[in-house]
Every structure is written in C-alpha cells, then in structure tokens.
Amino acid sequence: MDVAENLNRIRQNIEHACKSSNRNLDEITIIGVTKYVTIERAKEAIEAGITNLGENRLEGFLEKHEYIQDSASWHFIGTLQSRKVKEVIGKVDAIHSLDRKSLAREINKRSAKPVDCFVQVNVSGEETKHGLQPEETLSFIRELEVYDNVRIVGLMTMAPHIEDEERLRNIFRQLASLREDIQGEHIAYAPCEYLSMGMSNDYQLAVEEGATHIRIGSDLVGS
Numbered sequence: 001m002d003v004a005e006n007l008n009r010i011r012q013n014i015e016h017a018c019k020s021s022n023r024n025l026d027e028i029t030i031i032g033v034t035k036y037v038t039i040e041r042a043k044e045a046i047e048a049g050i051t052n053l054g055e056n057r058l059e060g061f062l063e064k065h066e067y068i069q070d071s072a073s074w075h076f077i078g079t080l081q082s083r084k085v086k087e088v089i090g091k092v093d094a095i096h097s098l099d100r101k102s103l104a105r106e107i108n109k110r111s112a113k114p115v116d117c118f119v120q121v122n123v124s125g126e127e128t129k130h131g132l133q134p135e136e137t138l139s140f141i142r143e144l145e146v147y148d149n150v151r152i153v154g155l156m157t158m159a160p161h162i163e164d165e166e167r168l169r170n171i172f173r174q175l176a177s178l179r180e181d182i183q184g185e186h187i188a189y190a191p192c193e194y195l196s197m198g199m200s201n202d203y204q205l206a207v208e209e210g211a212t213h214i215r216i217g218s219d220l221v222g223s
C-alpha cells in the first residue's frame with residue numbers, strides 16, 4: 001500500500017475520533033514508526049507528509065537518522081540501555097521510554113541541555129511490558145528533581161494487542177488520569193502535558209481518550 005494513501009486514511013480516522021470527543025486535530029502528533037521497514041520506506045513516509053519518526057532500537061535509529069537527519073523529528077520509543085544513551089543524545093527530540101532513575105541520571109549526564117522525556121507507565125500490568133506501575137509514577141518523577149537536563153513532557157504507555165474496546169479505553173483513561181494528578185502537582189521540570197498512547201490497533205480509541213502522540217507503524221508503512 002502507498003504510504004500517502006495510508007496516511008490519508010489514518011488522518012480521516014483521527015479526524016473522526018477528534019470530532020466524536022470534541023478535540024482539535026492539531027493537538028495530535030502522528031509518529032511514524034519505521035522499525036519494521038527500510039530507509040526507502042521511511043523516506044516515502046516523509047514525502048507523504050510525516051514529520052515525526054519513531055524507532056525502538058538503537059541500530060535502526062542510528063541507521064535511519066544518518067540518512068534522514070533533521071528532515072524529521074525523532075522519537076526513541078523502545079527500551080534504552082543506559083550505556084547507549086550517549087549515542088542518541090543530540091539526535092533524538094524525545095525519549096518515550098524513561099522508566100528508571102539510572103537512565104535519567106545518564107541522560108542528565110550526557111546532555112548539555114534539557115531532553116524531552118516521557119515516563120513509560122505499565123498501565124495494563126502485563127509482565128512483558130516495561131514501565132513503572134501507575135502508583136509509583138509520581139514519586140519517581142519527584143526523584144528526578146536533581147537532574148536539570150531531564151524534562152518530563154508526558155506519559156507513555158503500550159496497551160496490549162487486544163480487541164476489547166472497553167479494556168483498551170480503560171487503560172488510556174488511567175494514563176490520562178495519572179497525567180492530571182501529575183499536572184496538579186505543578187512541578188516545574190514536569191509539565192507533563194502529553195500522552196503518548198495508541199498504535200495501529202487502537203489509535204482511534206487513544207485519541208478519543210486524550211492521546212497527543214500516537215505511534216503508528218504497521219498501519220502506516222507496513223510491517
């Protein structure tokens with residue numbers, strides 16, 4: 001399938017989800033996840049109008065970044081080993097997978113300026129998923145005060161690959177409610193305005209429940 005056609009369809013779905021939940025279309029950023037595809041295909045996505053790309057592995061990220069550079073904004077969405085942090089700093093615009101203090105410490109140490117980070121939360125409780133438990137998220141964010149170069153711009157979660165709409169909505173609602181709790185704390189380094197949630201399987205629901213960043217791979221560029 002043509003990426004431009006896929007993007008068209010996805011945008012229409014997002015528009016529909018925005019209408020049914022009284023949201024503005026311009027609140028939503030589509031991150032094209034190119035982890036399954038070639039550099040050529042990633043370039044097609046950019047030509048079709050995608051301005052944000054996401055990669056979940058260091059090798060794939062570095063390889064694509066080298067060719068595409070700042071023709072896109074870059075989101076690192078996968079598990080990041082602390083010792084690899086220095087390789088992404090200066091190249092990524094946001095890290096969506098902050099889930100431990102040692103990683104924050106390393107980001108702080110390697111960057112000369114604040115890095116936009118999303119705290120990854122394991123809302124579904126699946127053992128295979130990374131991320132903090134919802135109830136430990138606020139105290140984790142408080143502990144980051146010592147790291148001047150870590151800025152918490154939002155929360156990220158991955159929902160399970162299921163069709164159960166109510167369960168999916170419930171997961172997205174929990175993340176949205178956690179964001180409200182954190183925003184209510186008025187922490188200077190944690191404005192926490194964004195929600196990175198929703199993938200090919202569930203992005204319409206995620207948008208209806210407040211997503212600001214949706215991460216779409218297979219439905220956009222294929223897998």
Ligand SMILES: *Cc1c(COP(=O)(O)O)cnc(C)c1O
Nearest residue numbers: 033056077199200215216217218
């Ligand atoms: C692969 C991946 C996605 C995109 O998944 P699709 O189902 O292909 O849309 C989104 N977020 C993360 C963290 C991923 O690893």
